[in-house]
Amino acid sequence: MITESSFLVDPLLPHLLDIVEQPGAANMMLTGGFGLNLKRHFLAENQVETVVPRSEWPSVRATQDLDFILKMSVFIDRQRADDVANLLKALGYQVDWGNLQFGKPLYDGIEEPRLVVDLISRMPTATEKVKSDGTRVGIGKGSPVHGRATVEAFAVDRIPIPVIAKGRNTAGREVQAEVLVPHPYAWLQMKVRAAHDWYEEREGRMAIMKKHRSPKHCFDVALIVAMMTLDELQGASLLVQEFHEHPEAVKIRTEAEVLFSLPTSPGWIEVRRQSGRELDHNAIWSTVTRSLGL
């Protein structure tokens, strides 16, 4: 039988497998476009029931970068930081920026363009005693890896979702490894915020970045919700209670309402534009309200 994931070869999967088969990868959680892509394939292969039936999912594409969230323990235990850095070094990645962006040539013999690994982190709590300058987490003590400080990733450690990545690594060897992706509650926080930043920039209320903020995050919000399972929906209820008063969660609930509450809301218009099909707004929005505690 031809499965969805085996029909076409994916260029990023071998590089992911190179990383996640290493012990040091236990400190890393996959997020970003390829995280969504991997979860989609995993659910499709296992025919798991989701909010929107699988036949209706729009395809999710990913550019050539791998986004990993580092566990806070990486910044507490130096050995773990060394493990992550050594893992990347052994695979040929070099520091491209600030010990939190690593890269290597995408094509043999040409330095640019690069295959990029981005390291991200939630903000440390006061009791964790991890240093952050607001841009990077884990600074000081000469740590070989930092995480891009992400205030909206506050819930990312909670109830991560295991998925299986399998295929051939870059050496052509069959690999099967468990990869953690964020719980949809945590993922939605990050994606709603990113989508809202795009909207604010578009409306002229936020400084324009050299690299424009992307409307792709609106589509990702819809996809995260479309692929939610019943277990995840129940888990979201617990996280809603746990983080209900978190200042970022409060703001993000408002941002979600601005972007997606109506079929004519700016974020939903982007979802329609990018998905190339009519998604059920009522099904998606009602799940967003439940998942974020609106």
Added chain:
Amino acid sequence: MREDEIIGWLRKGEFAFAPAELRLVSPPADTDNRVGDGILELKWGERSLLFLIQVKTVATPRAMVEAGKQLKAASDPLGLQPMLIYPYLSEERLLKIEENGLNALDMCGNGTVRTSEVSIWRSGQPNQFKERAKPRNPYRGDSSVFARCLLLREQFESLTELREFAISKTPLNRREGESEGLALATASRAVDALEEFLVVVREQRKIRLIDKSTLLDGLKKDYRPPEGNRILGRTSLTPQEIWARLEAEGATGSFASVATGLSSAASYRALSGVTVLSLYVTDLVRAKDLIPLDEGRAFANIELIEERRPLVYFDARKTADGIWSSPIQCWLELANGGPRDQEASQILLSVLKSGNAVSPQ
């Protein structure tokens, strides 16, 4: 509109460029200069400046630069500023003029004047005149094959060599031994237009690319996806079986197929997550006979798009796994796609800009 008509307008003072006032002094009293069409006085408050003007009706970049050079050479010895005058100047043209350190006005109220004493910029007034004989668009349709050739090789000894290169890279034409769509006249018009846009220069018979960025911008801006009939569905064949059937049919000499740019993006390691194998085929009925499929959107894994013109087959790359679009076609489809596609297009754009060769895997 003719040049003498414009001069007539200037004489009558039917020419506005607020807040400045304009008055023609003609002919120049103290020169036998034959380049200028007169001296124009520009008054702004207490300031008065004199310009040697040249009226022109063709505002292609090359014509503008040439006219500007001649006018500057004539105006400098007279201690006058040079100024070009056209029926209409778009903002893009005004920027080009400014880039070249020239002044220009049009008859619609647009213009740029930059001297040590005044600085005026006005744009956005609509075109009230139609341009004469616009050059052929070298970035669209079959003509764009020649522009694409210049991304693969930046210099050709002659127009004939360029055309032969284009044909050699386009399997449809090579196989049929004819050149439908890639005629020498088409090549000539495309190169003329590229020369007008200052993208290539002709040095005797040689054609040489001089502005790759503008060429890439033009191709991207004027790209139009094929609009032929298409079928989306699900097949139980493996990709290997699909390609084996298509390649066998291609060997008959009257059929061609290639993966679309989007479906080729993974083979160039630019994009992940494309789950539908989308193919351009020259004959949809034959392709459908070769690849049995259940039509419909749900769980679709194959799409067939009929395209008979040579453009999408240009520079197709064959590997053991299939036939993939040129990196140029791949870049154009991504650059005109959704947000993630556009991000991925940057990978191929950097490769095309650098001139490095990449091969599909």
